Amino acid sequence: MLDGMTAGAFSLAPANGTGTRVRLRGVGRAFGSRVVLDDLDLSIAPGSFVSVVGRSGEGKSTLLRLLAGLDAPDAGSVDLDGRPVAGIPAAVTIMFQDARLLPWQTVLGNVGIARGPLWRAQALAALDAVGLAERAGEWPAVLSGGQKQRVALARALVRHPGLLLLDEPLGALDALTRTEMQRLIERIWRDAGFTAVLVTHDVAEAVALSDRILVLRGGKVSLDVAVDLPRPRPRVSAEAAALQASILDALLG
Amino acid sequence: MSLSLSAPAIVWPRLKMNLRPALPWLVPALTILLWQVACDQGWISRRTLPSPLAIARAAWALTLSGELLHHAAISCERAFAGFAIGGGLGLLFGMLNGMSALASRLLDTTLQMLRNIPHLAIIPMVILWFGIGEPAKLFLVAVGVFFPIYLNTYHGVRLVDAGLIEMGRVYRLSPAAMFWRIILPGAMPSILLGVRYGLGIMWLTLIVAETISANAGIGYMTMNAREFLQTDVVLVGVLVYALLGKLADVMARALERWCISWHPNFAAGAEH
Numbered sequence: 428m429l430d431g432m433t434a435g436a437f438s439l440a441p442a443n444g445t446g447t448r449v450r451l452r453g454v455g456r457a458f459g460s461r462v463v464l465d466d467l468d469l470s471i472a473p474g475s476f477v478s479v480v481g482r483s484g485e486g487k488s489t490l491l492r493l494l495a496g497l498d499a500p501d502a503g504s505v506d507l508d509g510r511p512v513a514g515i516p517a518a519v520t521i522m523f524q525d526a527r528l529l530p531w532q533t534v535l536g537n538v539g540i541a542r543g544p545l546w547r548a549q550a551l552a553a554l555d556a557v558g559l560a561e562r563a564g565e566w567p568a569v570l571s572g573g574q575k576q577r578v579a580l581a582r583a584l585v586r587h588p589g590l591l592l593l594d595e596p597l598g599a600l601d602a603l604t605r606t607e608m609q610r611l612i613e614r615i616w617r618d619a620g621f622t623a624v625l626v627t628h629d630v631a632e633a634v635a636l637s638d639r640i641l642v643l644r645g646g647k648v649s650l651d652v653a654v655d656l657p658r659p660r661p662r663v664s665a666e667a668a669a670l671q672a673s674i675l676d677a678l679l680g
Numbered sequence: 681m682s683l684s685l686s687a688p689a690i691v692w693p694r695l696k697m698n699l700r701p702a703l704p705w706l707v708p709a710l711t712i713l714l715w716q717v718a719c720d721q722g723w724i725s726r727r728t729l730p731s732p733l734a735i736a737r738a739a740w741a742l743t744l745s746g747e748l749l750h751h752a753a754i755s756c757e758r759a760f761a762g763f764a765i766g767g768g769l770g771l772l773f774g775m776l777n778g779m780s781a782l783a784s785r786l787l788d789t790t791l792q793m794l795r796n797i798p799h800l801a802i803i804p805m806v807i808l809w810f811g812i813g814e815p816a817k818l819f820l821v822a823v824g825v826f827f828p829i830y831l832n833t834y835h836g837v838r839l840v841d842a843g844l845i846e847m848g849r850v851y852r853l854s855p856a857a858m859f860w861r862i863i864l865p866g867a868m869p870s871i872l873l874g875v876r877y878g879l880g881i882m883w884l885t886l887i888v889a890e891t892i893s894a895n896a897g898i899g900y901m902t903m904n905a906r907e908f909l910q911t912d913v914v915l916v917g918v919l920v921y922a923l924l925g926k927l928a929d930v931m932a933r934a935l936e937r938w939c940i941s942w943h944p945n946f947a948a949g950a951e952h
Binding site: 495497515517520521523525527529530531532540541542566568582586 | 841843844846847848849850851852853857861862865866868940942943944
């Protein structure tokens with residue numbers, strides 16, 4: 428079953444060694460007359476963890492879809508490692524709000540969705556990294572919401588992404604599971620070194636995880652703050668609370 | 681007061697426990713018994729309705745002579761050949777129209793119009809086109825089966841979760857992998873529903889088609905028996921149709937269980 432490979436040989440590192448560098452120049456995207464992104468310039472350093480916060484309909488998900496190659500900009504360019512996005516980039520993967528597991532595949536079959544050589548061993552190793560190796564043979568229907576998202580994370584890791592996009596993947600989870608998942612994502616991100624872009628409504632989540640927080644408003648970045656707190660971060664600290672307050676002000680004001 | 685209320689509550693479960701497996705068979709058994717008595721007493725003429733025992737004897741005689749098996753085999757062959765042709769085409773067009781917007785625009789309206797023609801209404805034309813031989817029977821069964829399978833496949837494919845298809849794109853699945861791993865299994869519950877509808881129509885059509893003209897098959901056997909007023913043989917034919925229909929349904933259920941064992945509704949069964 429392991430195809431001669433052990434779980435220990437699995438590396439979380441991006442396929443091409445380092446996280447992806449992201450660069451957007453003058454990006455615009457409108458749906459009908461509604462402008463969602465307007466002349467947006469943004470660059471994200473390789474290996475960093477960036478959160479994008481904003482109200483509903485401010486283009487956070489659209490931004491992620493552009494990076495994932497699921498949508499194309501009306502104006503400007505989206506470059507990953509200096510190359511414009513065309514089609515679905517191999518180095519990028521995305522975790523959706525819902526886990527989007529195939530109910531007719533086992534957990535292992537879902538994680539190894541792209542198949543390829545040694546997929547069983549790789550999928551099992553990725554499941555091990557998220558702590559679900561013993562559930563490999565089960566149907567997704569029997570898993571809890573948090574477990575489903577962990578399977579989705581394992582599926583993303585098998586790809587050895589240079590850029591992991593997280594489209595509010597923890598939004599539907601209860602508070603405890605959510606904190607647990609945040610810690611797991613942070614640990615895996617630190618081990619692997621990919622670039623991560625998280626879209627979230629939850630300012631506390633953004634502060635807990637990110638190196639940098641962007642507030643999107645009116646199709647532009649209205650606030651861009653570096654989060655200079657040591658890792659691993661305590662769940663509660665005065666600095667984090669102050670930062671949260673200032674970002675909330677920017678969102679609400 | 682409370683005692684007299686609780687007493688039947690204790691007795692009833694016991695009664696149910698003993699009778700429960702037999703309960704659904706009580707009414708049919710009594711009906712057959714009454715029927716047999718009515719025939720024995722001469723209340724019903726043998727020409728109107730033969731007795732259950734006479735039917736059983738006829739079935740036994742036809743089985744021993746090998747006639748029954750021969751006719752049943754020919755009927756099954758026609759039914760399943762027609763089903764394979766009609767069902768295969770229904771599956772093909774359902775898939776095509778479900779996955780291609782162009783094909784759907786081009787073909788779906790036409791197929792939806794044709795669907796409203798009762799296929800048995802075109803028997804006179806079918807006889808003119810194909811004569812009264814095997815092709816006419818296969819054609820009728822195929823047409824009858826085509827529509828339920830086409831419609832259910834088409835809707836099944838259309839209703840596959842768009843989020844899963846998008847996930848497949850993100851993981852850069854090839855078109856073949858997308859079809860086999862996402863679209864086909866996603867549409868499978870609906871396709872199997874179409875298969876079960878199709879099987880019902882298959883037998884119905886075959887019964888009618890075999891009465892047109894045939895020199896073998898259960899329909900031929902019953903029509904022939906009618907000529908000689910062998911009402912017992914006619915009823916054996918009817919029972920065989922019922923049995924074959926039930927058999928087809930059991931097969932469809934087995935297929936369902938096997939194909940969608942992942943489904944939460946089947947999870948309890950899968951654990952056994």
